[in-house]
Amino acid sequence: MFVPAGVGFIGNLDVLSLDWAKLLVVLTLSTILSMLVTVATFITMKRLIYRLQK
């Protein structure tokens, strides 16, 4: 289903050929950062609730 939209990258070759390295860095850092924050928040809240319930 996402293939037609993905093929649209050929219309953005100018942007991608210019900034592909920056984009990869942004995507990688942002994705890892977001996973770390999510997992930390989830575990912290779970422990907090567990402690409050005791």
Place this chain on the structure above:
Amino acid sequence: MNNFASLWSYLSATPLLWLTATIGAYLIADNLAGRLGNPPWANPVLLSVLLLSPVLVFTNTRYSTYFEGAQFIHFLLGPATVALALPLWDNRSTIQKSVIPILCALVAGSAVAAGSAIALAQFFDLPMSVLLSLAPKSTTAPVALGISEAVSGIPTLTAVLVILTGIIGAITVTPLMNILSITDWQARGFAVGVAAHGIGTARAFKVNPIAGAYTGIAMALNALFTSLIVPILVRWLT
């Protein structure tokens, strides 16, 4: 051979050609990924795009011509978005049990996913249109395209960035969580769902079923929450 030529002339005159090509490319890509043992980097969507794009370039086909045929598949994204509600309904008892961790992690994770993308894009001096297209990158594709359009980004660029984000998340999640020795499958699953949508979800289901269920929940909630915060973040941070 004559038959083939007449079939080709028929197909190339109708939108059916690119519809067929898209489905064909996906079948080849899926088969290829399966043979490689479905590693996270060999994503069938990405492989299909890589197969189709040179064909379009070499046959000098404009994207608008291609899209005339492929729009029948693209149209299915609408119903697919509605189907996002399904994992929420299926897991309603699980969600009720850990509603506070889920909501807190969702708010923090979504905000970081979109906010850090905007901040990093500014840091690297990327053009405004690229920044706007980056903001919804952690959301599932149909919703991300809608957000991108709403904040005047480039939806087709967003589509590529969304797929790449999913692949990056799927590749990095297992090593990252193992290094940090996080063994809570709910938390692991939820994190990859917030950061890396459907491709992360598919990966999580292969690693652990509990993680998979939480990824599905995270992806659906994240689609909703990101569509609320991206327009606000864009106004604040730019």
